[in-house]
Amino acid sequence: MLLAIDCGNTNTVFSIWDGQRFLCTLRTSTEHQRTADQYFVWFSTLLNHFGIKADIDGVIISSTVPRVVFNLRVFSDRYFGCRPLVVGKPECRLPVDVRVDAGTQVGPDRLVNTVAGYDLYGGDLIIVDFGTATTFDVVDTDGAYIGGVIAPGVNLSLQALHEAAAALPHIDVTKPERVIGTNTVDCMQSGVFWGYVGLINGICERIKAEHGRTMKVIATGGLAPLFQQGTDMFDMFEDKLTMHGLTVIFEHNKEG
Ligand SMILES: Nc1ncnc2c1ncn2[C@@H]1O[C@H](COP(=O)(O)OP(=O)(O)O)[C@@H](O)[C@H]1O
Ligand SMILES: CC(C)(COP(=O)(O)O)[C@@H](O)C(=O)NCCC(=O)O
Ligand SMILES: [K+]
Known part of the structure; x- marks a missing residue:
């Protein structure tokens, strides 16, 4: 069985794939100080709790936080006896091309999403995470990652408002x-929700115009369903896209 680890800047998600389906999805906050042994205590306790017997013989990691990879490597090696495949490292081959400026870094999560989107829906996609x-x-049409857009996250925007203005709560x-708020909280919620709906619609429309071909838009991430209530830009919602x-990617590397 495969243990897939998706490490974002806020949360790290562990999922076990038995070849047919995901047996569980476990989430912990991302902290680079967490040791391999701490991961295992948490992980084995939850597997026990859910009554899951997992025979893990492969591990794949995507991490937007380089520092956490060291302890996750030790975790994989010590408890499952395997060397993890780490997306973005030269030894991890991708089934799609990456066409960006020479020498630039692309978040591994974005490459993984690209592979997943192309596998499920073919090319010409916008993936909103x-x-x-x-x-x-x-x-692109052939599945290549050709770039995109990075915008401040929803919670980051709210946190920035709160931290920068004395009278604005968290x-x-x-x-x-309604759009017109009649108290501070409603005004802030309107700014972030409708502002974000405008951002989603505006960016997707501009990408489509620039790309010049019909595109499908896939949304993923915890807050996607909320924004689906304010825009009809998303063609699909994929909860487990990164997983x-x-x-x-793991299968692709086994084949070669
Ligand atoms: N279903 C949800 N409802 C509300 N907030 C959510 C939900 N899912 C995630 N979040 C929040 O969105 C932010 C980003 O979460 P996450 O998707 O785990 O990001 P990352 O992949 O960058 O770690 C976090 O602040 C998290 O608490
Ligand atoms: C843009 C990101 C911070 C998003 O990370 P996340 O929100 O998933 O934690 C991450 O993909 C990243 O660090 N990217 C590197 C720069 C790039 O992708 O161009
Ligand atoms: K993201």
């Missing part, structure tokens, strides 16, 4: 009934 940052990944994003991409 709501994480710490909101990313728009553009997938709030969570929700869909406000799917990790299984595809």
Whole structure:
């Protein structure tokens, strides 16, 4: 069985793939100080709790935080006896091309999303991923990653408002009934929700115009369903897009 680890700037998600389906999805906050042994205590406790017997013989990692990879490598080696495949490292081959400026870094999560989107829906895609940052990944006709957009994440925007202005409280994003807020919280919620809807629609329209071909838009990430209530730009919502991409990349590397 494969253990797929998707490490974002806020959360790290572990999922076990038995070849047919994901047996579980476990989430922990991303902290580079966490040791291999700490991961294992947490991981084995939860597997026990859910009654999952997993015979893990492969590990694949995508991490937007380079520093956490060391301890995850030790975790994989010590507890499952295997060397993990790390997306973005030269030894990890991708089934798609990456066409960006020479010498530039691309977030491994964006490459994994590209692979997953192309596997599920073919080329000419925009993938919108709501994480710490909101990313728009553009997938060409042949499945290549050709760039995209990085925007501040929804919670980051709310946090910035709160931290920069003394009179603005910390709030969570929700869909406000009206655009015109009649109190501070409603005004902030409107700014972030409708502002973000405008950002999603505007960026997707401009990407489509620039790309010049019909494109499908796939949304993923925890906040995607919320924004689906404010825009009809998304053609699909894929909850496990990154996890799917990790299984595809693992298989691709086994084949060669
Ligand atoms: N279903 C959800 N509802 C509300 N907030 C969410 C949901 N899912 C994720 N978030 C929030 O969105 C932010 C980004 O989360 P996550 O998708 O884990 O990002 P990353 O992949 O960058 O670690 C976090 O602040 C998280 O608490
Ligand atoms: C843009 C990101 C910070 C998004 O990360 P996330 O929100 O998933 O934690 C990450 O993909 C990243 O660090 N990218 C490197 C630069 C790039 O992709 O062009
Ligand atoms: K993201």
